[in-house]
Amino acid sequence: MKELEEKFENFLFHxxxxxxxxxxxxxxxxxxxxxxxxxxxxxxKYLIQKK
Structure with a gap:
Protein backbone atom coordinates (compact mmCIF):
# COMPACT_ATOMS: atom_id res chain seq x y z
CA MET A 1 0.00 0.00 0.00
CA LYS A 2 2.83 2.40 0.83
CA GLU A 3 4.39 1.85 -2.61
CA LEU A 4 1.09 2.73 -4.30
CA GLU A 5 0.83 5.93 -2.27
CA GLU A 6 4.38 6.89 -3.23
CA LYS A 7 3.66 6.29 -6.92
CA PHE A 8 0.53 8.44 -6.69
CA GLU A 9 2.39 11.23 -4.89
CA ASN A 10 5.10 11.09 -7.57
CA PHE A 11 2.44 11.30 -10.29
CA LEU A 12 0.85 14.35 -8.64
CA PHE A 13 4.23 15.99 -8.22
CA HIS A 14 5.01 15.60 -11.94
CA LYS A 45 -7.81 13.51 -32.63
CA TYR A 46 -4.22 13.67 -31.41
CA LEU A 47 -4.58 10.56 -29.27
CA ILE A 48 -6.25 8.64 -32.09
CA GLN A 49 -3.48 9.65 -34.47
CA LYS A 50 -0.81 8.58 -31.95
CA LYS A 51 -2.41 5.12 -31.61
Whole structure:
Protein backbone atom coordinates (compact mmCIF):
# COMPACT_ATOMS: atom_id res chain seq x y z
CA MET A 1 0.00 0.00 0.00
CA LYS A 2 2.83 2.40 0.83
CA GLU A 3 4.39 1.85 -2.61
CA LEU A 4 1.09 2.73 -4.30
CA GLU A 5 0.83 5.93 -2.27
CA GLU A 6 4.38 6.89 -3.23
CA LYS A 7 3.66 6.29 -6.92
CA PHE A 8 0.53 8.44 -6.69
CA GLU A 9 2.39 11.23 -4.89
CA ASN A 10 5.10 11.09 -7.57
CA PHE A 11 2.44 11.30 -10.29
CA LEU A 12 0.85 14.35 -8.64
CA PHE A 13 4.23 15.99 -8.22
CA HIS A 14 5.01 15.60 -11.94
CA UNK A 15 1.55 16.05 -13.49
CA UNK A 16 2.27 19.60 -14.67
CA UNK A 17 5.33 18.35 -16.54
CA UNK A 18 3.33 15.50 -18.09
CA UNK A 19 0.62 17.87 -19.29
CA UNK A 20 3.15 20.37 -20.65
CA UNK A 21 4.93 17.61 -22.58
CA UNK A 22 1.63 16.35 -23.99
CA UNK A 23 0.69 19.86 -25.15
CA UNK A 24 4.12 20.44 -26.74
CA UNK A 25 4.06 17.10 -28.57
CA UNK A 26 0.55 17.73 -29.89
CA UNK A 27 1.44 21.24 -31.05
CA UNK A 28 4.47 19.94 -32.96
CA UNK A 29 2.14 18.02 -35.26
CA UNK A 30 -0.53 20.70 -35.52
CA UNK A 31 -2.97 20.12 -32.66
CA UNK A 32 -3.67 23.18 -30.51
CA UNK A 33 -4.39 22.18 -26.92
CA UNK A 34 -5.40 25.12 -24.72
CA UNK A 35 -7.94 23.75 -22.20
CA UNK A 36 -10.95 24.93 -24.24
CA UNK A 37 -13.86 22.72 -25.30
CA UNK A 38 -12.50 22.64 -28.85
CA UNK A 39 -9.23 21.53 -27.37
CA UNK A 40 -10.90 18.33 -26.15
CA UNK A 41 -11.76 17.46 -29.75
CA UNK A 42 -8.17 18.20 -30.75
CA UNK A 43 -6.91 16.04 -27.89
CA UNK A 44 -9.08 13.16 -29.04
CA LYS A 45 -7.81 13.51 -32.63
CA TYR A 46 -4.22 13.67 -31.41
CA LEU A 47 -4.58 10.56 -29.27
CA ILE A 48 -6.25 8.64 -32.09
CA GLN A 49 -3.48 9.65 -34.47
CA LYS A 50 -0.81 8.58 -31.95
CA LYS A 51 -2.41 5.12 -31.61
Missing amino acids: IDDYVETLIENAQRIGFELNFSLQSLINLE
